[in-house]
Amino acid sequence: MKKENITIYDIAKEANVSPATVSRVLTGNAKVRPQTMRKIVEVIEKYNFRPNSLARSLLYKQSKMIGFILPDINHPFFSTLVQKSEAHALELGYTSFLCNTMNSSENESKYLQSLIEKQVDGIIYLGGRINDTDTDEDYAEEMKNVMKRIPVVFVNGQMAGVDAHIVRTDEESGIIKLVELLINLNHKKIGFVGGLKGISSTEVKKSAFIKTIKSKGLEVKEEWVLDGGFNIESGEEVAAQLLYLRERPTAVVCVNDLVAIGVIKVLTKFGLQVPENISVVGFDDVYLAKYYPPGITTVSQNYDLLGQTAINILVDLINEKEAEKETVVPTSLVLRDSCKIYSE
Amino acid sequence: MKKENITIYDIAKEANVSPATVSRVLTGNAKVRPQTMRKIVEVIEKYNFRPNSLARSLLYKQSKMIGFILPDINHPFFSTLVQKSEAHALELGYTSFLCNTMNSSENESKYLQSLIEKQVDGIIYLGGRINDTDTDEDYAEEMKNVMKRIPVVFVNGQMAGVDAHIVRTDEESGIIKLVELLINLNHKKIGFVGGLKGISSTEVKKSAFIKTIKSKGLEVKEEWVLDGGFNIESGEEVAAQLLYLRERPTAVVCVNDLVAIGVIKVLTKFGLQVPENISVVGFDDVYLAKYYPPGITTVSQNYDLLGQTAINILVDLINEKEAEKETVVPTSLVLRDSCKIYSE
DNA sequence: CTGTTAGCGCGTTCAC
DNA sequence: GTGAACGCGCTAACAG
Numbered sequence: 001m002k003k004e005n006i007t008i009y010d011i012a013k014e015a016n017v018s019p020a021t022v023s024r025v026l027t028g029n030a031k032v033r034p035q036t037m038r039k040i041v042e043v044i045e046k047y048n049f050r051p052n053s054l055a056r057s058l059l060y061k062q063s064k065m066i067g068f069i070l071p072d073i074n075h076p077f078f079s080t081l082v083q084k085s086e087a088h089a090l091e092l093g094y095t096s097f098l099c100n101t102m103n104s105s106e107n108e109s110k111y112l113q114s115l116i117e118k119q120v121d122g123i124i125y126l127g128g129r130i131n132d133t134d135t136d137e138d139y140a141e142e143m144k145n146v147m148k149r150i151p152v153v154f155v156n157g158q159m160a161g162v163d164a165h166i167v168r169t170d171e172e173s174g175i176i177k178l179v180e181l182l183i184n185l186n187h188k189k190i191g192f193v194g195g196l197k198g199i200s201s202t203e204v205k206k207s208a209f210i211k212t213i214k215s216k217g218l219e220v221k222e223e224w225v226l227d228g229g230f231n232i233e234s235g236e237e238v239a240a241q242l243l244y245l246r247e248r249p250t251a252v253v254c255v256n257d258l259v260a261i262g263v264i265k266v267l268t269k270f271g272l273q274v275p276e277n278i279s280v281v282g283f284d285d286v287y288l289a290k291y292y293p294p295g296i297t298t299v300s301q302n303y304d305l306l307g308q309t310a311i312n313i314l315v316d317l318i319n320e321k322e323a324e325k326e327t328v329v330p331t332s333l334v335l336r337d338s339c340k341i342y343s344e
Numbered sequence: 345m346k347k348e349n350i351t352i353y354d355i356a357k358e359a360n361v362s363p364a365t366v367s368r369v370l371t372g373n374a375k376v377r378p379q380t381m382r383k384i385v386e387v388i389e390k391y392n393f394r395p396n397s398l399a400r401s402l403l404y405k406q407s408k409m410i411g412f413i414l415p416d417i418n419h420p421f422f423s424t425l426v427q428k429s430e431a432h433a434l435e436l437g438y439t440s441f442l443c444n445t446m447n448s449s450e451n452e453s454k455y456l457q458s459l460i461e462k463q464v465d466g467i468i469y470l471g472g473r474i475n476d477t478d479t480d481e482d483y484a485e486e487m488k489n490v491m492k493r494i495p496v497v498f499v500n501g502q503m504a505g506v507d508a509h510i511v512r513t514d515e516e517s518g519i520i521k522l523v524e525l526l527i528n529l530n531h532k533k534i535g536f537v538g539g540l541k542g543i544s545s546t547e548v549k550k551s552a553f554i555k556t557i558k559s560k561g562l563e564v565k566e567e568w569v570l571d572g573g574f575n576i577e578s579g580e581e582v583a584a585q586l587l588y589l590r591e592r593p594t595a596v597v598c599v600n601d602l603v604a605i606g607v608i609k610v611l612t613k614f615g616l617q618v619p620e621n622i623s624v625v626g627f628d629d630v631y632l633a634k635y636y637p638p639g640i641t642t643v644s645q646n647y648d649l650l651g652q653t654a655i656n657i658l659v660d661l662i663n664e665k666e667a668e669k670e671t672v673v674p675t676s677l678v679l680r681d682s683c684k685i686y687s688e
Numbered sequence: 689c690t691g692t693t694a695g696c697g698c699g700t701t702c703a704c
Numbered sequence: 705g706t707g708a709a710c711g712c713g714c715t716a717a718c719a720g
Contacts, residue, residue, distance in 0.1 A: 005405065007697055018707045023699050030700095033705060048489050053461040054402045055697035058712050061349065063398065074427050074631070079418045083444060095458060098442050100427060114439060117397040145392050232635050265635060287418075291576050291609060293637065351713055362691045367715055374716095377689060399713035402696050 006049050015043045026051055057119060066314060067097045067115035069108065070126040075231075076286040077256070077301070078126060081155070085124060085307030092315055094121070101128050105139065112146055122151040122314040125164075130157030133200045151317035153310050156201060165317060167310045167327045171201060171283075174299035174331035175208040175253065178281050181297070181333065182251045183216050186342040187279060191224030191249035193238045194259030202227075202255055205283070209253060224249045228259060235262020243270055250278060250342050257282035257289040260296050264338065279339030295336035305329050350393050359387045370395055401463060410658065411441045411459035413452065414470040419575075420630040421600070421645070422470060425499070429468060429651030436659055438465070445472050449483065456490055466495040466658040469508075474501030477544045495661035499654050500545060509661060510670045511654045515545060515627075518643035518675035519552040519597065522625050525641070525677065526595045527560050530686040531623060535568030535593035537582045538603030546571075546599055549627070553597060568593045572603060579606020587614055594622060594686050601626035601633040604640050608682065623683030639680035649673050 008022040015022070017036060024030045025040050032040075043049075057063040066089055070078045086096045097120060099111035108128045115123055123146070129139045140161050146152060147164065154166045182190055192209045195202030206225065213220050226241055228234035235254065239262060242248060254260035260282030264274045274280050274294060282289055285300035306329045316323040352366040359366070361380060368374045369384050376384075387393075401407040410433055414422045430440045441464060443455035452472050459467060467490070473483045484505050490496065491508065498510045526534055536553045539546030550569065557564050570585055572578035579598065583606060586592060598604035604626030608618045618624050618638060626633055629644035650673045660667040 005697080008699095009697080019697090020699080020707060020709095021705085024706085027699070031705065036705080050457060050460045052402070052463060052697050054398050054407065054463050055712085056699075058396070058398045058402060058696095058714095059698055059700085061712075072427070073417060074420070074423045076418070076420075079423050083416070083418050086442075086444060087446070095462075096442065098430075098440065100430060102431070113394060116394045118439075119396060119398050232631075261635060265637065268637065287576075288632065291605060293609065293612065349713080352715095353713080363713090364692080364715075365690060368690085371715075375689065380689085396713050399696085400715080402698095402712095403714055403716085405696075 005052065006047050008049075008051070011040065011043050011047065011049055014047075015040045061119075063119045063121055064094055065097055065118065065120045066094050066311075067099060067111075067118075067120040067123045068126060069099045069101060069111060069115075069123060069128055071101055071103050071128055073098060073100050075258075076288060077284050080287070080303050081126060081301075081307055084303045085311050088308045088311045089315075092311065094311075094315070103128075105129060105136075109139075109142060112142065116146065116149065120150065121318045122153070124310055124314060125152055125154045125157060127155075127157065130154050130159055131199050131201060132159075133198050133203055135160035135162070151314055153314045153317070155306065155310050158200065165313055165323055165325055167306060167313060167329065169301050169306060170328045170330050171204045172208040174283060174333075175205050176212050177331070177333045178253055178283070178297075178299060179209060179212040180216075182253070182279060182281065182339060183218070185251075185279065185339060187249075187251040188218055188342075189221070189224070189247070189249040189251070190218070191221075191226070191242070191252045192255075193224075193226045193242070193252055193263065194228040194230065194234055194255035196229060197227055205253075205255060221247075221249070224252075228255075230256055230258060232258050232262040232265070235259035235264075236266045237262075239263040239266035242267070243272075248278070251339060252278065252280050254280060254282050257284045257286040257292075257296055257298055260298070260338070261288065261292050264292070264296070275338050275340040279342070281339055285334050289334070290336070294338055296338045297336045298334050299331045300334050302329050302331060349396065350391050352393075352395070355384065355387050355391065355393055358391075359384045405463075407463045407465055408438055409441055409462065409464045410438050410655075411443060411455075411462075411464040411467045412470060413443045413445060413455060413459075413467060413472055415445055415447050415472055417442060417444050419602075420632060421628050424631070424647050425470060425645075425651055428647045429655050432652045432655045433659075436655065438655075438659070447472075449473060449480075453483075453486060456486065460490065460493065464494065465662045466497070468654055468658060469496055469498045469501060471499075471501065474498050474503055475543050475545060476503075477542050477547055479504035479506070495658055497654050497658045497661070499650065502544065509657055509667055511650060511657060512670070512672055513645050513650060514672050514674050515548045516552040518627060518677075519549050520556050521675070521677045522597055522627070522641075522643060523553060523556040524560075526597070526623060526625065526683060527562070529595075529623065529683060531593075531595040532562055532686075533565070533568070533591070533593040533595070534562070535565070535570070535586070535596045537570045537586070537596055537598055537607065538572040538574065538578055539599035540573060541571055549599060565591075565593070568596075572599075574600055574602060576602050576606040576609070579603035579608075580610045581606075583607040583610035586611070587616075592622070595683060596622065596624050598624065598626045601628045601630040601636075601640055601642055604642070604682070605632065605636050608636070608640070619682050619684040623686070625683055629678050633678070634680070638682055640682045641680045642678050643675045644678050646673050646675060 282298040
């Protein structure tokens with residue numbers, strides 16, 4: 001089990017210098033005579049020596065690692081966001097630790113503990129309990145405890161009573177853009193489908209939807225507002241419900257692109273063409289949205305900006321600099337072919 | 345910058361015991377009087393103390409971390425595989441470090457060094473240079489150096505001259521199943537599209553394709569075998585080429601599902617219905633394959649088994665147990681609606 | 689059952 | 705410009 005590691009002592013001995021000198025060439029923190037330096041570098045390369053970052057972190061009290069907490073890396077929204085964030089973190093000298101909670105609060109707690117033990121310098125919270133509208137007391141307590149020791153940034157989430165730094169997509173204005181688009185396209189019967197009660201993103205979107213519809217003097221039919229979930233299956237189920245309706249909406253806003261895909265799939269299957277017979281729009285601009293026929297009109301999350309901002313704020317916090325308490329990242333409308341002008 | 349960490353010394357002092365005793369209750373490696381134990385646990389909870397795993401790893405010479413090297417977490421094949429593998433690793437007590445190389449060999453080298461410095465116990469190589477058919481000398485050398493210190497498992501890849509433990513999907517038999525299916529459906533003009541020359545997966549699949557076609561007494565037309573890449577865009581481009589042909593194949597085997605999606609998209613756009621006018625099959629059984637209309641017939645990679653096997657072998661190597669040098673994971677045909685019987 | 693001590697690998701004083 | 709010594713937080717070994 002015990003690995004025989006090469007250490008600076010071995011290097012020092014072979015190069016006839018002290019470990020301290022080896023350390024100096026490693027860090028570059030002090031001057032070393034070129035000749036000595038050359039010799040040391042030579043030995044280092046000979047043995048392919050790499051300093052043990054564990055030891056270094058122990059000493060510095062800095063691990064140069066950040067933890068990511070997210071529900072599921074398999075969801076394109078998260079995989080894209082993670083990829084962008086991670087790349088930016090790497091540029092800033094941080095490596096990333098991914099924690100897929102698989103929507104289990106238990107896992108979430110375990111991972112949180114694990115990240116603390118691993119001495120990560122900060123945590124990016126992409127999803128999980130920060131998405132619940134009703135904050136669980138115990139979780140909030142746990143979160144506060146974590147935050148006492150480690151800087152945390154919430155992305156698109158929040159917790160009641162937890163005073164965290166937040167970076168969030170402007171979901172409200174995104175939905176408004178979508179609804180206004182549909183209204184401008186002459187739609188008067190518009191539905192909102194997918195998402196779950198109690199998940200903040202759903203609530204934010206839904207109320208933005210209702211507000212906009214009403215402000216335009218249109219009606220929000222209860223049967224056109226259908227809960228579901230966030231994946232393709234949810235969209236399929238919700239579409240089935242849509243089909244049962246005596247009076248169907250002429251356009252549907254979906255909580256995200258995956259739901260939109262599910263909706264389009266089932267609607268099409270049963271003979272309702274999108275956008276000819278019904279318009280459907282999504283949210284997120286997942287890469288699929290572009291490819292799924294007919295191409296889904298949606299709102300882009302601005303992954304790059306969202307990820308970079310989150311990392312920048314976290315790093316500022318790590319370095320004990322001031323940072324914006326709440327940053328709102330704008331969205332942009334992406335026009336594709338899943339909606340069209342409504343005409344009787 | 346310096347964080348004031350709570351240590352076992354603080355706990356020990358407060359509980360009027362020695363650090364060693366605190367350590368004993370932490371590890372459970374020795375008996376402690378219940379009364380003492382209770383007191384210690386109490387103090388630990390009071391301060392919400394967590395042991396520093398960096399220090400522990402330094403001592404044990406084991407980090408309980410594994411590194412994953414992969415091209416891009418945003419590709420559903422990798423995100424699924426990672427998710428399955430990671431979950432299994434976690435069950436075995438290992439946490440995972442993801443390294444997205446973004447198809448850059450430079451990043452790959454950097455990450456490799458970083459993983460060594462971080463003292464990961466093992467590395468799972470999901471993709472990157474192990475997918476090249478022509479092995480670069482320097483990379484092979486670097487890899488061998490890494491493997492001298494850390495166990496490595498290659499998933500669906502290999503390097504000439506590098507004697508690694510390998511877990512791989514039986515791509516050959518997968519392709520054979522696909523081609524035989526098409527032939528049984530009466531197709532006589534079959535193409536193979538996507539993938540890149542010099543990438544082993546492509547070469548394996550392509551030669552399995554050619555072999556099978558020939559063994560059935562059919563012809564392999566050169567213009568029906570088109571290189572491309574591995575994403576949806578590649579599929580689109582390749583489909584455009586297909587459209588130019590005077591004589592088109594009646595069925596196309598794609599190097600993977602994403603390419604199949606791109607192909608179907610463009611073909612459909614230009615009026616060729618799938619499967620009515622042309623049959624298209626993919627590979628991987630990415631979750632999209634199920635949803636992308638008309639539902640793509642493909643070969644499933646058996647992600648669970650692939651991931652678990654890789655982790656099991658790696659962990660065996662870490663524990664210096666014997667392990668299979670090469671494990672082949674079977675595939676299974678997934679029938680959906682993107683191909684049908686050919687009739688003149 | 690419990691305390692003392694040493695050392696994992698490294699970097700940073702402080703002398704020289 | 706270089707070396708000796710200490711300490712980061714933890715646990716195993718050895719006494720008691």
